[in-house]
Amino acid sequence: xxxxxxxxxxxxxxxxxxxxxxxxxxxxxxxxxxxxxxxxxxxxxxxxxxxxxxxxxxxxxxxxxxxxxxxxxxxxxxxxxxxxxxxxxxxxxxxxxxxxxxxxxxxxxxxxxxxxxxxxxxxxxxxxxxxxxxxxxxxxxxxxxxxxxxxxxxxxxxxxxxxxxxxxxxxxxxxxxxxxxxxxxxxxxxxxxxxxxxxxxxxxxxxxxxxxxxxxxxxxxxxxxxxxxxxxxxxxxxxxxxxxxxxxxxxxxxxxxxxxxxxxxxxxxxxxxxxxxxxxxxxxxxxxxxxxxxxxxxxxxxxxxxxxxxxxxxxxxxxxxxxxxxxxxxxxxxxxxxxxxxx
Amino acid sequence: xxxxxxxxxxxxxxxxxxxxxxxxxxxxxxxxxxxxxxxxxxxxxxxxxxxxxxxxxxxxxxxxxxxxxxxxxxxxxxxxx
Numbered sequence: 001x002x003x004x005x006x007x008x009x010x011x012x013x014x015x016x017x018x019x020x021x022x023x024x025x026x027x028x029x030x031x032x033x034x035x036x037x038x039x040x041x042x043x044x045x046x047x048x049x050x051x052x053x054x055x056x057x058x059x060x061x062x063x064x065x066x067x068x069x070x071x072x073x074x075x076x077x078x079x080x081x082x083x084x085x086x087x088x089x090x091x092x093x094x095x096x097x098x099x100x101x102x103x104x105x106x107x108x109x110x111x112x113x114x115x116x117x118x119x120x121x122x123x124x125x126x127x128x129x130x131x132x133x134x135x136x137x138x139x140x141x142x143x144x145x146x147x148x149x150x151x152x153x154x155x156x157x158x159x160x161x162x163x164x165x166x167x168x169x170x171x172x173x174x175x176x177x178x179x180x181x182x183x184x185x186x187x188x189x190x191x192x193x194x195x196x197x198x199x200x201x202x203x204x205x206x207x208x209x210x211x212x213x214x215x216x217x218x219x220x221x222x223x224x225x226x227x228x229x230x231x232x233x234x235x236x237x238x239x240x241x242x243x244x245x246x247x248x249x250x251x252x253x254x255x256x257x258x259x260x261x262x263x264x265x266x267x268x269x270x271x272x273x274x275x276x277x278x279x280x281x282x283x284x285x286x287x288x289x290x291x292x293x294x295x296x297x298x299x300x301x302x303x304x305x306x307x308x309x310x311x312x313x314x315x316x317x318x319x320x321x322x323x324x325x326x327x328x329x330x331x332x333x334x335x336x337x338x339x340x341x342x343x
Numbered sequence: 344x345x346x347x348x349x350x351x352x353x354x355x356x357x358x359x360x361x362x363x364x365x366x367x368x369x370x371x372x373x374x375x376x377x378x379x380x381x382x383x384x385x386x387x388x389x390x391x392x393x394x395x396x397x398x399x400x401x402x403x404x405x406x407x408x409x410x411x412x413x414x415x416x417x418x419x420x421x422x423x424x
Binding site: 007010011013014015017018019021022059061066067068069070079080081082083085086089090206210211213214217221 | 344346347348349350352374375377379380382383384386390394397407408409410411412413414415416417
């Protein structure tokens with residue numbers, strides 16, 4: 001067993017890192033130093049479990065990863081990680097991980113040497129190079145994608161390369177071009193630190209990208225270099241099935257939808273936050289930058305003090321807290337929920 | 344025995360209740376509290392129990408988010424000092 005001194009040492013490192021993460025840049029620098037005394041060698045790596053791009057510090061002992069922490073000097077996550085990052089180290093040693101080549105012989109996968117596996121793949125490719133393709137990943141590094149492209153075009157004279165990124169970006173690019181005039185997200189993470197208003201559509205980022213959500217929560221507390229005002233969060237159509245139409249109005253001045261627009265609502269962490277908003281948007285291809293948001297006010301919330309009558313049988317909390325699920329609302333009654341936003 | 348530190352983000356008016364509930368869970372310590380967050384140290388038998396403990400913390404009334412800061416899962420039975 002690890003002795004008490006070693007255990008206490010690790011605990012102190014863990015607490016120091018967490019305390020530093022709550023502070024500013026200087027404290028985060030201290031967090032970076034905090035990792036050093038625990039006897040591990042620390043290395044930088046990216047977390048590849050989602051597209052946020054968090055920096056991870058990986059602690060190695062005797063050639064084995066034994067610890068992870070958020071990189072305090074990374075401008076994306078500033079020392080924070082989420083549950084996905086938690087698995088960034090341990091997943092290397094998963095029992096179901098493929099650790100050596102396997103070749104199917106007589107219907108059964110058998111362990112094979114690397115030479116045998118590479119020879120088999122090469123024989124299959126060279127039998128007809130024009131029929132060989134690679135289906136890659138959006139989590140490829142640039143270098144990996146470059147090598148595959150060169151291998152296919154320069155080596156095999158074909159162009160059969162696709163990544164799974166095509167599935168999401170084909171639709172995303174259309175939406176981004178139409179809305180913002182560029183084919184990639186038009187903002188950057190620093191916008192979350194300085195914005196006055198954030199509007200989301202069906203995006204539960206507290207659950208899906210909690211590191212960025214925490215970053216916005218810091219902004220919501222009023223921590224901005226350029227504005228003394230607290231930020232406003234307007235969440236539309238993420239989890240409220242049929243809220244009153246009076247809360248947020250969406251109008252489209254240039255094209256009438258053939259079917260009713262999805263129900264929209266505004267929500268916030270605090271009932272004292274501004275809630276009313278209206279959004280008008282032009283979808284003209286000649287002037288894609290005409291999207292504008294108007295009518296954001298600081299007036300008191302306009303929704304009723306009692307929950308609206310709902311067509312569905314379950315109540316839904318309008319908080320942005322992703323953990324406040326309908327199930328919890330049901331168990332606690334229609335007038336309250338776990339996070340308290342319903343009450 | 345994994346050792347982890349977390350920042351548990353809470354609704355400001357419920358931070359004390361959250362601390363109380365966190366300390367009721369086995370393997371936790373909450374040595375630092377701020378206006379709307381709590382630093383929590385967890386120590387569990389294995390990584391699965393660690394994750395289950397985190398889920399329990401996330402399910403506490405008033406918790407709005409949870410950030411991992413530090414996670415150590417050294418082989419504690421391997422006698423590496």
